[in-house]
Amino acid sequence: MSGALRWVLGDQCSASLSSLSDLDPATDVVVMAEVLSECTYVKHHAKKIVLVLSAMRHFARALAARGVRVDYIRLDDPANTQTLRTELQRAVERHRPDRVVVTEAGEWRLMEDMRGWHEAVGLEVDIRDDTRFLCRHREFRAWARGTGKLAKVSLRMEFFYREMRRRYALLMDGDQPEGGRWNYDAENRKRLPAGVRAPPPPRFPPDAITQEVMALVAERFPDHFGAVDGFALPVTAQDAQRALDDFVETRLAQFGDWQDAMQVGEATLFHALVSTSINTGLLTPLAACEAAEAAYRAGAAPLNATEGFIRQILGWREFVRGMYWLKMPEFGKLNALEATRKLPWFYWSAETRMNCIHHAVADTREHAYAHHIQRLMITGNFALLAGLDPAEVDEWYLIVYADAYEWVEMPNVRGMALFADGGIVGSKPYASSGAYINRMSDYCQHCHYDVKEAVGERACPFNALYWDFMARHATRFAGNQRMALPLRTLERMDPARVQALRDRAAAFLAAMDAGELV
Ligand code: FAD
Numbered sequence: 001m002s003g004a005l006r007w008v009l010g011d012q013c014s015a016s017l018s019s020l021s022d023l024d025p026a027t028d029v030v031v032m033a034e035v036l037s038e039c040t041y042v043k044h045h046a047k048k049i050v051l052v053l054s055a056m057r058h059f060a061r062a063l064a065a066r067g068v069r070v071d072y073i074r075l076d077d078p079a080n081t082q083t084l085r086t087e088l089q090r091a092v093e094r095h096r097p098d099r100v101v102v103t104e105a106g107e108w109r110l111m112e113d114m115r116g117w118h119e120a121v122g123l124e125v126d127i128r129d130d131t132r133f134l135c136r137h138r139e140f141r142a143w144a145r146g147t148g149k150l151a152k153v154s155l156r157m158e159f160f161y162r163e164m165r166r167r168y169a170l171l172m173d174g175d176q177p178e179g180g181r182w183n184y185d186a187e188n189r190k191r192l193p194a195g196v197r198a199p200p201p202p203r204f205p206p207d208a209i210t211q212e213v214m215a216l217v218a219e220r221f222p223d224h225f226g227a228v229d230g231f232a233l234p235v236t237a238q239d240a241q242r243a244l245d246d247f248v249e250t251r252l253a254q255f256g257d258w259q260d261a262m263q264v265g266e267a268t269l270f271h272a273l274v275s276t277s278i279n280t281g282l283l284t285p286l287a288a289c290e291a292a293e294a295a296y297r298a299g300a301a302p303l304n305a306t307e308g309f310i311r312q313i314l315g316w317r318e319f320v321r322g323m324y325w326l327k328m329p330e331f332g333k334l335n336a337l338e339a340t341r342k343l344p345w346f347y348w349s350a351e352t353r354m355n356c357i358h359h360a361v362a363d364t365r366e367h368a369y370a371h372h373i374q375r376l377m378i379t380g381n382f383a384l385l386a387g388l389d390p391a392e393v394d395e396w397y398l399i400v401y402a403d404a405y406e407w408v409e410m411p412n413v414r415g416m417a418l419f420a421d422g423g424i425v426g427s428k429p430y431a432s433s434g435a436y437i438n439r440m441s442d443y444c445q446h447c448h449y450d451v452k453e454a455v456g457e458r459a460c461p462f463n464a465l466y467w468d469f470m471a472r473h474a475t476r477f478a479g480n481q482r483m484a485l486p487l488r489t490l491e492r493m494d495p496a497r498v499q500a501l502r503d504r505a506a507a508f509l510a511a512m513d514a515g516e517l518v
């Protein structure tokens with residue numbers, strides 16, 4: 001064969017993929033392989049494996065319908081050698097192409113492997129930029145160094161985001177931000193009023209392809225977290241677009257106001273549920289931003305909601321990806337707060353008297369989804385306060401969410417949630433006591449613990465853990481202006497009170513470490 005072998009990975013199910021841009025159906029072949037090594041490098045949630053394999057099978061079918069020659073290796077193919085590298089070697093032997101074309105991998109471990117593929121197959125391997133992201137690696141690096149076209153004020157998401165807004169002309173009024181401000185986050189922290197219910201998001205019942213994948217995953221990965229039952233995520237570009245349209249029509253207008261709210265029995269609230277589609281390649285980040293802006297321009301969504309949504313994608317998503325590549329592989333070893341405690345079993349079982357954690361973990365197990373504030377302020381906040389080992393927490397987040405890939409998971413977990421990066425991603429730890437959870441949710445109303453108490457057996461554990469965390473790290477945070485307020489409060493506290501709080505925290509953690517029901 002005198003054409004190119006175009007290798008497409010599981011999270012690259014995009015018609016606009018750079019490795020397919022100059023595909024010639026007359027000479028080229030697209031190869032896709034389902035391999036065990038990718039399904040098991042961590043024990044991914046069963047629904048996440050269904051999502052990726054089903055999206056791959058649908059994408060292969062769509063390519064074939066366009067007249068593209070597709071060589072698709074299934075997981076249960078007896079000849080499958082079950083790693084990407086060895087499957088590429090076999091594919092090269094089968095097709096004898098003159099070169100291999102790929103789009104760069106999203107994760108460090110796979111990119112390292114990919115860099116050696118040319119030696120493994122004895123051919124040129126053309127590794128192309130992933131142009132689905134809105135900021136290229138070299139652009140981000142240049143911004144971080146302060147030498148690029150994107151002006152750098154400080155290495156913070158907010159300044160990066162402003163440059164991205166200008167560059168993509170999203171929500172701009174000439175060269176000024178729409179409405180006069182860049183960020184409307186202060187308006188996006190309301191508690192959900194009693195009786196308000198979010199319109200249920202659309203579900204996408206499994207078709208025959210997905211059902212076949214569900215049976216395969218249930219059989220092959222019975223000991224993975226979560227179950228395939230109830231799978232209803234989009235697995236095609238058409239369904240991903242329907243999910244986005246539904247969000248824009250029915251939930252975007254309220255997305256801002258109640259972005260940080262949490263509610264028992266409302267796993268998704270007004271969130272968009274587009275991360276699985278964007279991260280698998282079914283939807284482009286730009287399309288999501290543009291759809292939100294169009295709704296705003298048509299008067300169908302307020303500015304605080306639209307700006308909030310666009311900031312998450314154009315700002316946070318691109319920023320954490322940039323930071324991941326800027327700091328890897330060191331990022332994966334960072335443990336600035338020297339946290340070493342083992343992950344408690346209730347992160348898997350949901351068996352805890354802490355109602356907030358119980359619901360966050362139970363929702364996660366059922367849907368392979370929890371929204372941002374559950375991830376950050378419930379499971380993340382607890383891990384931060386209790387000093388859980390970042391490596392274990394990282395792995396947990398990578399396993400349990402259907403949208404989890406290391407490039408986005410790690411900066412959010414090690415950086416934003418655990419402050420294990422010492423302040424690379426965020427300028428201060430997102431530590432909070434039970435008061436925040438009580439303000440933003442109804443969890444505390446149905447909890448075994450009393451959120452108003454800080455010491456005593458029935459006191460909310462988050463309260464004592466919060467002050468114990470501040471006391472443990474007081475010296476470390478002394479120079480951080482954003483930590484000045486809690487540290488001053490701690491300083492003014494009666495030492496006997498501080499000791500009582502620390503004793504309560506120690507007793508709670510000891511019981512937790514001993515495997516007691518806490
Ligand atoms: P919405 O709340 O509706 O937001 C819209 C979109 O904005 C998301 O789909 C996502 O693409 C983007 N977005 C929002 N916040 C972030 C963020 N902090 N970083 C990157 N993109 C963001 N997101 C992942 O895609 N994969 C992960 O593995 C992941 N792990 C996380 C771990 C922790 C500890 C935290 C705090 C956040 C994590 N996030 C992760 C970010 C965010 O929580 C999810 O993107 C979001 O909950 C997905 O649901 P949604 O589509 O309904 O998002």
Ligand code: SF4
Nearest residue numbers: 354356434444447460
């Ligand atoms: Fe969580 Fe404490 Fe509220 Fe219980 S009282 S739900 S443990 S914050």
